[in-house]
Amino acid sequence: MSGTETKAAGRPRSAEKDAAILQAALELLASQGYTRMSLSQVAAAAQVSKSTIHLRWKTKADLLTAALAAARMTDTPPPSGDLRTNLVNILKDFAATIERVNGMALIGTCLAEEAHTPELLALLRERTVLPRRTLLRDALEQAQLTGQIREDADLEAAVSALLGPFYADYMAGRGGDPQWAEQAVDLVLAGTRAGN
Amino acid sequence: MSGTETKAAGRPRSAEKDAAILQAALELLASQGYTRMSLSQVAAAAQVSKSTIHLRWKTKADLLTAALAAARMTDTPPPSGDLRTNLVNILKDFAATIERVNGMALIGTCLAEEAHTPELLALLRERTVLPRRTLLRDALEQAQLTGQIREDADLEAAVSALLGPFYADYMAGRGGDPQWAEQAVDLVLAGTRAGN
Amino acid sequence: MSGTETKAAGRPRSAEKDAAILQAALELLASQGYTRMSLSQVAAAAQVSKSTIHLRWKTKADLLTAALAAARMTDTPPPSGDLRTNLVNILKDFAATIERVNGMALIGTCLAEEAHTPELLALLRERTVLPRRTLLRDALEQAQLTGQIREDADLEAAVSALLGPFYADYMAGRGGDPQWAEQAVDLVLAGTRAGN
Amino acid sequence: MSGTETKAAGRPRSAEKDAAILQAALELLASQGYTRMSLSQVAAAAQVSKSTIHLRWKTKADLLTAALAAARMTDTPPPSGDLRTNLVNILKDFAATIERVNGMALIGTCLAEEAHTPELLALLRERTVLPRRTLLRDALEQAQLTGQIREDADLEAAVSALLGPFYADYMAGRGGDPQWAEQAVDLVLAGTRAGN
DNA sequence: AATGAATGAGGATTCATTCAT
DNA sequence: AATGAATGAATCCTCATTCAT
Numbered sequence: 027m028s029g030t031e032t033k034a035a036g037r038p039r040s041a042e043k044d045a046a047i048l049q050a051a052l053e054l055l056a057s058q059g060y061t062r063m064s065l066s067q068v069a070a071a072a073q074v075s076k077s078t079i080h081l082r083w084k085t086k087a088d089l090l091t092a093a094l095a096a097a098r099m100t101d102t103p104p105p106s107g108d109l110r111t112n113l114v115n116i117l118k119d120f121a122a123t124i125e126r127v128n129g130m131a132l133i134g135t136c137l138a139e140e141a142h143t144p145e146l147l148a149l150l151r152e153r154t155v156l157p158r159r160t161l162l163r164d165a166l167e168q169a170q171l172t173g174q175i176r177e178d179a180d181l182e183a184a185v186s187a188l189l190g191p192f193y194a195d196y197m198a199g200r201g202g203d204p205q206w207a208e209q210a211v212d213l214v215l216a217g218t219r220a221g222n
Numbered sequence: 223m224s225g226t227e228t229k230a231a232g233r234p235r236s237a238e239k240d241a242a243i244l245q246a247a248l249e250l251l252a253s254q255g256y257t258r259m260s261l262s263q264v265a266a267a268a269q270v271s272k273s274t275i276h277l278r279w280k281t282k283a284d285l286l287t288a289a290l291a292a293a294r295m296t297d298t299p300p301p302s303g304d305l306r307t308n309l310v311n312i313l314k315d316f317a318a319t320i321e322r323v324n325g326m327a328l329i330g331t332c333l334a335e336e337a338h339t340p341e342l343l344a345l346l347r348e349r350t351v352l353p354r355r356t357l358l359r360d361a362l363e364q365a366q367l368t369g370q371i372r373e374d375a376d377l378e379a380a381v382s383a384l385l386g387p388f389y390a391d392y393m394a395g396r397g398g399d400p401q402w403a404e405q406a407v408d409l410v411l412a413g414t415r416a417g418n
Numbered sequence: 419m420s421g422t423e424t425k426a427a428g429r430p431r432s433a434e435k436d437a438a439i440l441q442a443a444l445e446l447l448a449s450q451g452y453t454r455m456s457l458s459q460v461a462a463a464a465q466v467s468k469s470t471i472h473l474r475w476k477t478k479a480d481l482l483t484a485a486l487a488a489a490r491m492t493d494t495p496p497p498s499g500d501l502r503t504n505l506v507n508i509l510k511d512f513a514a515t516i517e518r519v520n521g522m523a524l525i526g527t528c529l530a531e532e533a534h535t536p537e538l539l540a541l542l543r544e545r546t547v548l549p550r551r552t553l554l555r556d557a558l559e560q561a562q563l564t565g566q567i568r569e570d571a572d573l574e575a576a577v578s579a580l581l582g583p584f585y586a587d588y589m590a591g592r593g594g595d596p597q598w599a600e601q602a603v604d605l606v607l608a609g610t611r612a613g614n
Numbered sequence: 615m616s617g618t619e620t621k622a623a624g625r626p627r628s629a630e631k632d633a634a635i636l637q638a639a640l641e642l643l644a645s646q647g648y649t650r651m652s653l654s655q656v657a658a659a660a661q662v663s664k665s666t667i668h669l670r671w672k673t674k675a676d677l678l679t680a681a682l683a684a685a686r687m688t689d690t691p692p693p694s695g696d697l698r699t700n701l702v703n704i705l706k707d708f709a710a711t712i713e714r715v716n717g718m719a720l721i722g723t724c725l726a727e728e729a730h731t732p733e734l735l736a737l738l739r740e741r742t743v744l745p746r747r748t749l750l751r752d753a754l755e756q757a758q759l760t761g762q763i764r765e766d767a768d769l770e771a772a773v774s775a776l777l778g779p780f781y782a783d784y785m786a787g788r789g790g791d792p793q794w795a796e797q798a799v800d801l802v803l804a805g806t807r808a809g810n
Numbered sequence: 811a812a813t814g815a816a817t818g819a820g821g822a823t824t825c826a827t828t829c830a831t
Numbered sequence: 832a833a834t835g836a837a838t839g840a841a842t843c844c845t846c847a848t849t850c851a852t
Contacts, residue, residue, distance in 0.1 A: 037832045059334040061257035064825060075624075075834045076826085086826065130333050133393070137330025138255040155393050182396065183387065183405045190386020190406075191379065197329070197351050197389070200378065209379045210386075217409035232467075232814030233851045239816090260842065271817045276844065429811045451726040453649035456846060467813045468847085478847065522725050525785070529722025530647040547785050574788065575779065575797045582778020582798075583771065585785070589721070589743050592770065601771045602778075605805035624835030625830045631837090652821065663838045668823065 039082070046072040047079055051093035056128040059135045060090065060143065087143050094136075094149040099123055100157040109169045110211055113188065116161050117207035121192055123154075130196055159185050179218040187214050235278070242268040243275055247289035252324035255331045256286065256339065283339050290332075290345040295319050296353040305365050306407055309384065312357050313403035317388055319350075326392055355381050375414040383410050431474070438464040439471055443485035448520035451527045452482065452535065479535050486528075486541040491515055492549040501561045502603055505580065508553050509599035513584055515546075522588055551577050571610040579606050627670070634660040635667055639681035644716035647723045648678065648731065675731050682724075682737040687711055688745040697757045698799055701776060704749050705795035709780060711742075718784055747773050767806040775802050 050071035054063040065086060069076045083089040101119055106112050124130060136147040162185045169175045175184075191210045195201050246267035250259040261282060265272045279285035297315055302308045320326060332343040358381045365371045371380075387406045391397050442463035446455040457478060461468045475481040493511055498504050516522060528539040554577045561567045567576075583602045587593050638659035642651040653674060657664045671677035689707055694700050712718060724735040750773045757763045763772075779798045783789050 039832065043833090057337060059255070059257060059338075061255060062338065065827090066825075077828090077834055078832080080827070081833075084827095131336060134330040134333025134336070137326050138334045140327060140330070141253060142255075142258070151393065151395050155395075159394055180401075180405060182394075183399075183402070183409075186387040186390035186394065186396075186402070187383060187406065187409050188390075189393075190388070190390035191382040192386070193389035193393070194382035194384075194386035197347065197385075198355055198378075198382065199347050199351075200382075203379075205376075206379070206382070209376060210383065213379075213383050213413035214409065216413040218412075230814080231812070231852085233816085235815065261844085262842080272844085273817055273846090274815080277815070277817095280844095282843070431811065435812095449729060451647070451649060451730075453647060454730065457848090458846075469813055469849090470811085472848070473812075476848095523728060526722040526725025526728070529718050530726045532719060532722070533645060534647075534650070543785065543787050547787075551786055572793075572797060574786075575791075575794070575801075578779040578782035578786065578788075578794070579775060579798065579801050580782075581785075582780070582782035583774040584778070585781035586774035586776075586778035589739065589777075589781070590747055590770075590774065591739050591743075592774075595771075597768075598771070598774070601768060602775065605771075605775050605802065608806075609801035609804035622835080623831085623833070625837085627836065653823090654821080664823085665825090665838055666836080669836070669838095672823095674822065 043072065043074055043078060044082065047074060047082070047089070048093045048096045051089055052097055052127075052132075055090055055093060055135060056132040059131070060139045060146070065089075087145070090143070091145045091149060094146060094153065097127075097153060099127060099129075099154045100161075109165060109174055110215065112165050113162065113211045113214075114207045116158065116165070117188060117192070117210065120158055120189065121207070124192075130201075159189070162188055173220055174215075175218045176220045184214050184218055187217075239268065239270050239274060240278065243270060243278070243285070244289045244292045247285055248293055248323070248328075251286055251289060251331060252328040255327070256335045256342070261285070283341070286339075287341045287345060290342060291349065293323075293349060295323060295325075295350040296357075305361065305370055306411065308361050309358065309407045309410075310403045312354065312361070313384060313388070313406065316354055316385065317403065320388075326397075355385070358384055369416055371411075371414045372416045380410050380414055383413075435464065435466050435470060436474065439466060439474070439481070440485045440488045443481055444489055444519075444524075447482055447485060447527060448524040451523070452531045452538070457481075479537070482535070483537045483541060486538060486545065489519075489545055491519060491521075491546045492553075501557065501566055502607065504557050505554065505603045505606075506599045508550065508557070509580060509584070509602065512550055512581065513599065516584075522593075551581070554580055565612055567607075567610045568612045576606050576610055579609075631660065631662050631666060632670065635662060635670070635677070636681045636684045639677055640685055640715075640720075643678055643681060643723060644720040647719070648727045648734070653677070675733070678731075679733045679737060682734060682741065685715075685741060687715060687717075687742040688749075697753065697762055698803065700753050701750065701799045701802075702795045704746065704753070705776060705780070705798065708746055708777065709795065712780075718789075747777070750776055761808055763803075763806045764808045772802050772806055775805075 047068060050068050051063075054067050054071065057063075058067070065076050065079055068089070069079055072079075079089060083092055101123065106115060124133075133150065136150045140147045163181055166175060166179075166181045166184055170177060170179070170181070188210050191206050192201075195203055195206055243264060246264045247259075250263050250267065253259075254263070261272055261275055264285070265275055268275075275285060279288055297319065302311060320329075329346065332346045336343045359377055362371060362375075362377045362380055366373060366375070366377070384406050387402050388397075391399055391402055439460060442460050443455075446459050446463065449455075450459070457468050457471055460481070461471055464471075471481060475484055493515065498507060516525075525542065528542045532539045555573055558567060558571075558573045558576055562569060562571070562573070580602050583598050584593075587595055587598055635656060638656050639651075642655050642659065645651075646655070653664050653667055656677070657667055660667075667677060671680055689711065694703060712721075721738065724738045728735045751769055754763060754767075754769045754772055758765060758767070758769070776798050779794050780789075783791055783794055
């Protein structure tokens with residue numbers, strides 16, 4: 027980071043291969059799970075030899091950690107003037123992202139591997155969960171300032187109340203309900219409205 | 223013909239072994255995940271030979287399906303006269319059960335395996351998620367009858383709002399917050415109170 | 419054999435089961451080969467438990483030896499007044515029997531197992547090959563007496579010359595040639611005709 | 615593009631190992647039979663890891679097919695001016711080869727496996743049976759041209775008459791008779807002699 | 811006698827990783 | 832740098848056999 031590195035001798039590593047490997051790894055992690063996915067599959071999908079992977083990441087866990095770390099799964103939030111609309115939009119983007127990347131399986135993998143490779147869940151939190159929570163929290167704080175929400179409301183709990191129904195619905199097999207975001211927002215706004 | 227059951231020929235199958243295998247399988251499923259867990263581990267944990275397992279269940283998937291199916295993870299609900307107390311108790315029992323059986327890892331495994339062994343998630347829903355939801359829903363319906371909750375409230379959404387924060391908290395790394403159940407109940411009751 | 423046996427106490431063994439097991443074993447030996455065939459398959463085919471098999475024969479080799487020993491695969495020869503017709507009929511019955519019982523596979527199995535279970539090939543010889551050879555040899559000896567065949571002809575070699583083309587044809591992939599028996603007989607008769 | 619062969623990347627595959635594996639496989643196929651032989655045995659005999667085998671051949675059947683295909687079991691025919699001597703030499707070489715490679719057991723294995731792995735018998739035919747038959751047939755055709763054998767003689771049948779006694783003798787337990795080749799040749803020549 | 815349970819040994823195959831080119 | 836070869840450990844599963852009922 028501070029310029030101490032000598033310029034690497036020999037052929038430089040191909041950046042395209044780096045990217046292809048990481049992407050393939052992430053997709054396979056989501057579709058197969060940690061243990062079921064094999065490095066051969068990653069190599070095949072990335073059009074690269076297995077050794078090329080090991081040249082960059084020492085172990086399977088290293089590779090998958092890197093793949094999760096490289097994942098950018100929070101889109102920039104959609105702007106709007108209205109609190110309710112803002113919240114609903116963030117939640118809908120959240121759901122769309124999860125659907126797009128086979129996210130529930132990926133979440134499942136990270137949960138299942140927590141005992142063996144806790145970095146996975148940690149990274150998932152850091153890269154995908156927490157940024158989204160920050161967006162929601164910022165919106166709620168703004169609403170607190172404007173008096174739309176009680177001052178003493180627990181905003182972290184409110185954020186969990188906004189996101190939670192998505193998980194609960196999925197677990198119940200009622201995932202995909204088009205109303206869920208609006209219902210969650212309305213419930214939270216009703217429950218935290220100033221003057222209640 | 224007087225009794226419907228003919229006495230089974232041969233040596234009877236050991237019920238203790240049945241139970242030991244299923245329990246070991248479930249614990250390992252939670253602690254290791256589907257693919258990482260091996261039948262050898264199950265056999266060792268249950269003090270049984272691998273063949274004894276295969277005698278009862280043809281494949282690994284069969285065994286784990288049976289283990290999940292046999293799991294009784296919803297305790298009988300604690301009775302109480304007060305709506306709020308009832309709901310909180312159900313939620314706390316829910317959380318306690320999940321902690322007791324390493325439930326988030328188990329849920330993760332079922333989510334991760336959904337593409338390959340969908341029966342796992344289906345069973346988890348049927349045996350653990352839906353019974354708990356039914357308890358909550360019954361309590362809410364009662365409250366609707368007594369006028370504590372609006373008649374037009376979407377009770378399924380309310381149930382998801384009650385359970386959801388638990389998942390969301392866990393994903394955010396704030397699992398174990400002792401307040402979550404009360405907060406969730408209060409929010410839902412506030413948001414669906416009749417006369418709002 | 420000399421009356422020394424005490425009358426067996428307890429329930430006598432079922433003769434039907436004996437027969438069913440032996441027949442199933444022989445069929446599976448032919449269709450699957452020694453190693454590939456399993457005692458479970460035999461048990462299932464004979465509608466009997468595996469233990470019932472082991473009760474009668476101590477090992478797999480014992481069972482299959484018994485099955486081969488019990489096999490009666492030489493039909494009584496068809497009578498006729500003419501030497502050539504007699505020989506052709508014997509050969510055709512030979513070929514028909516082999517086709518009926520999947521004989522080439524059975525022969526193959528006995529050959530393949532010769533190093534491990536030489537009794538199989540020995541029994542096959544004793545029960546199926548040699549009786550047929552005796553039929554042929556008897557007919558040739560009769561022909562020698564009537565002067566149709568040279569006195570100094572090697573009859574064992576002649577018998578092999580009669581049967582051999584069947585094997586050679588099969589190995590060459592030309593098994594089933596309808597002419598083979600007549601051609602073999604004609605060749606042998608021409609080659610051993612008295613006065614050549 | 616000037617040379618058609620690009621230099622293969624990576625470490626080249628060891629030709630010695632290839633050969634050692636194939637030879638070990640063939641020997642074990644003959645001595646143990648298809649099902650009894652294990653890849654572990656092959657690996658041990660070839661001083662190679664099991665994975666090295668799987669790297670080259672995906673399945674056991676593939677390996678054994680390749681081993682049979684690689685086997686060169688027909689020596690170049692011995693030249694001679696005399697028809698009878700030629701035929702006898704070919705037959706004796708045939709018998710010698712079979713003895714050398716435990717050929718009857720190998721043949722037995724291929725016959726026994728015909729229902730499950732028909733490629734084995736097919737290859738055995740193509741690589742060992744048919745080439746030898748071609749040698750014999752060529753010699754007989756030559757003899758037909760020079761008038762030593764009747765023009766209308768069925769040469770394929772004659773070839774089977776030459777080879778057949780070997781199989782028949784073996785099945786009768788009289789294999790190894792030193793006279794068989796001469797006797798077979800004499801019989802065929804006598805039976806097909808022009809002018810009979 | 812007959813059955814089903816129980817087991818230990820062994821099978822083919824896959825995988826993450828290390829080596830040689 | 833990049834590749835393919837090589838490997839040891841581990842996996843699920845099958846089988847012949849022995850035990851308990």
